[in-house]
Amino acid sequence: MPVDPHSHVPIYEQIVEHIHGRITAGVFRPDEPLPSIRALAIELLVNPNTVQRAYQELERQGVAYTQKGLGVFVAANGAISARSMSEASVCERFEQGIDLARAAGLGDPTIRRLFDRSLHEVRETSSRHSTNGPSLPGEEASS
Amino acid sequence: MPVDPHSHVPIYEQIVEHIHGRITAGVFRPDEPLPSIRALAIELLVNPNTVQRAYQELERQGVAYTQKGLGVFVAANGAISARSMSEASVCERFEQGIDLARAAGLGDPTIRRLFDRSLHEVRETSSRHSTNGPSLPGEEASS
């Protein structure tokens, strides 16, 4: 369930982040095709239009390009863009949390404690898309 | 800018989190009044209706109660509720970020690095509404 229809963040944007992640994880590689709009729509149990909007956004970002009648492909520098955008998404969440914590008067030690707790909790719940193993290309040991 | 109109999280929910924070930080104390709807609306540059909806939500949560004609007050146990809800909000953001990072195949060291970067970046940008000093009652020394 990589998309949550009850989240406040729009589904199409969740899909964009999802694809960013898959590219960053090396699942989708430059000049290889992304799943077809219809196929991904079925996989994610959403409407094709929603996937299309996500793909359109990816194209606008320069992460993907479209070949009429053939499909949507990862751009040559798509992996780089996707990685930086993935990190941006992650940091955005972190910063939101930190802002909230600071506004509540929490100090750095407390914030770190909350973060560590989250890190461990997610580890257990993390039987999600376990695409991440120790032997995937292009991750771990990054900037 | 305690409220971001471009965020995907509804404004009234941002206001709720904002109040949680102020209560947790000891700015608003049990049985003391919250700012009037009108005043807060002006302070946050938001429509009064939106503030009202937030106050309704706070009342539903048991964090505040209304005295007709007098205003909205922090509930007796409001500080405790607010604190746990603030932490929950913070952790929610952290977990979202961690989920995203894991989905992108990033490992714990990388994730920690991103978190540290966020922690320092926010520190600099953090010339926000620092109504709260480091030594207010009820913070530092979390559960």
Add this chain to the structure above:
Amino acid sequence: MPVDPHSHVPIYEQIVEHIHGRITAGVFRPDEPLPSIRALAIELLVNPNTVQRAYQELERQGVAYTQKGLGVFVAANGAISARSMSEASVCERFEQGIDLARAAGLGDPTIRRLFDRSLHEVRETSSRHSTNGPSLPGEEASS
């Protein structure tokens, strides 16, 4: 009939160009609201979704900005952007025509003759949206 459903250029893009033109012509001015999505949809006899897509594109271009619950407004520098984009659209058409003409082996004198003919023909048919009179602000005597 500012939009032609039979054109090859998508309706939403026609709407974008249409708005560019209206802004350039001074009909819509900075910080004033554009017609509501629903209203323009009715006026143009298209689906509100189509108008919305156009407005979204205008926002992406920096020509307009959205205020939730209030409407879509012309951006401060929207007039400038719109003007340059209008001119770009015009020149794009001209260049396409010139390309075609050159590819057909036509020389500049012939091309000019065709252009003049078009200029005069359009003048007669031009009982379209005659928003343009001799006394409108901001046009005639441009770069």
Add this chain to the structure above:
Amino acid sequence: MPVDPHSHVPIYEQIVEHIHGRITAGVFRPDEPLPSIRALAIELLVNPNTVQRAYQELERQGVAYTQKGLGVFVAANGAISARSMSEASVCERFEQGIDLARAAGLGDPTIRRLFDRSLHEVRETSSRHSTNGPSLPGEEASS
């Protein structure tokens, strides 16, 4: 790049216009064969199906005819038809541009200025398929 996959005008139609131009320019002459579907598909970096559709359209227009097993040939009066259609295509673009300009409140002097700019810009970029010199049969001295 005689064919632009990003254009809104369908590729097969671009090919039709392209052939019109080649015929008008005297590159393809009446009762002589057009390039084979396969060859043109390769030259234009396009799918053979698309070329075939263009050839069908040319046949429908009376500009070309098919001899089974031999190929597609320029019709006897193909040069005349092609020329008028080429000019029509050119003028269509010009009129579109003029319409846009008028809708934006631009006056004839401004429009002419934009046209002249386009005429000069295209001249420089015009290191295209200059298979045609200035002195080919059937051009210069238009109707």
Add this chain to the structure above:
DNA sequence: GTGGTCTAGACCACA
């Protein structure tokens, strides 16, 4: 009332 998102289902151009 405003805009923003989503769904369902249709038609077209292209491979």
Add this chain to the structure above:
DNA sequence: GTGGTCTAGACCACG
């Protein structure tokens, strides 16, 4: 089969 566009109609957040 692919993506691109459009419609009709729904629900939500906001004013």
